[in-house]
Amino acid sequence: MDQGMQTFRMMIVPHTGSWKESNIVRSAEEFNAPALLIYQGIHNGSMPKIGSFLAAESQDIIISAIKLAESGEDLIVRCVETSGVQCIASLYLKFVEQKWKGNFRPYEIKTLRINKRTASIIEVNLLEE
Numbered sequence: 001m002d003q004g005m006q007t008f009r010m011m012i013v014p015h016t017g018s019w020k021e022s023n024i025v026r027s028a029e030e031f032n033a034p035a036l037l038i039y040q041g042i043h044n045g046s047m048p049k050i051g052s053f054l055a056a057e058s059q060d061i062i063i064s065a066i067k068l069a070e071s072g073e074d075l076i077v078r079c080v081e082t083s084g085v086q087c088i089a090s091l092y093l094k095f096v097e098q099k100w101k102g103n104f105r106p107y108e109i110k111t112l113r114i115n116k117r118t119a120s121i122i123e124v125n126l127l128e129e
Contacts, residue, residue, distance in 0.1 A: 023059055025082040051094070058089035061104065070128055075114045081107055093121065 011031050015022035056063055056079065065078040081087060081104040091100045091112070096119040102110055113124045 020083045020085070023083075026059060026062065029062055052092070053095055055092045055094070056089060057092070058087055060085060060087050061089045061091075063091075064109075069113060073116070075116060076124075076128060077112045077114060078109060079112075080109045081105070096121075 013024060013027055054063060060081055060083040061079050062082050063077060063079045067076050069076050084106040086105055088101065088103050093100060093114065096114060096116060098119050098121055100112060100121045104110065111124050111126055111128065113122050113128060
């Protein structure tokens with residue numbers, strides 16, 4: 001039961017066209033899970049000022065999970081198509097210097113298993129098999 005004081009946030013997003021064309025799912029994801037910022041002070045470093053661990057080329061694809069595999073030391077990346085449109089999307093996995101390209105059906109969830117040592121990427125089912 002929701003007892004006591006309740007706090008919530010709401011975002012109103014005016015847009016033209018349908019919600020699919022306006023990328024509302026991505027806006028909602030960014031609103032619900034904002035990027036974390038860690039300030040380390042000003043210093044001269046050797047790394048670039050911006051960078052990405054993992055990036056999706058298509059606006060219709062959201063990376064919903066990054067985790068260790070249930071067995072072994074591989075990394076699992078789970079992504080989902082959010083606009084209900086078939087698309088071909090690329091993921092840039094910069095931590096293993098690889099690019100993966102896949103065909104997504106409407107609302108399809110894909111699970112990738114990445115071996116960090118060999119940089120091999122294989123598509124597996126939700127049970128990681």
